[in-house]
Amino acid sequence: MNDRIETGSIKILLAEDDSDMRRFLVKALQNAGYAVVSFDNGLSAYNRLREEPFELLLTDIVMPEMDGIELARRATELDPDIKVMFITGFAAVALNPDNQAPRQAKILSKPFHLKDLVNEVTRLLAA
Template sequence: MPRILLAEDDDSLRGFLARALERAGYEVTACADGDEAATYLDEPWDLLLTDIVMPGLDGIEVARQAAAKHPGLRIMFITGFAAVALAAGERAPAGSKVLSKPIHLREIVSEVERMIAA
């Protein structure tokens, strides 16, 4: 079963995402912020799905640390800030994908499936 590390500071969105991904057949570890997600980076993951703007470590820094430990890790960002999404494209590890909120859960699950299948 593919493993996803999810970092999202919005409690309700984190819960919705985790449940949708679990129903789609993924094992999900859901974290409330970047600091918590960083504590799981030594484990093997198939995908890091992270918000960009969070308290503590932001999603970009979590992704950098994850990519350093696991070259080739698939990374997907979600953000509600258009300017942040544009800047993330320049600062994020190569090959990562940025999705802008609002986005339907089915779209996120579809993008996750595409990234993991690639």
């Protein structure tokens, strides 16, 4: 029994097209106690979001079929309370106001340590 926040009931939807990166992220988040569902493209992730609610959308920006910014925009239309975090090597893209990314979204720039990712996710979910 540990005294951390009860993370097992917190569901994270991960959209990342790089299979190695996706595997590392899922493992790190699951090890931290989160329930993670992952997809390799934005369209599949969006279709899952339409089926059930998630507390957090963790998404890459550059992906096939639907990019992360479009996915985040649609996710916040479906659920205004969903928290969004972009993981990207292109932080400037997410920060560009013309792309209409959700304003409250957090951005974690690649490369990052998995520990930093888990800390940022925990901080964002606690906010």
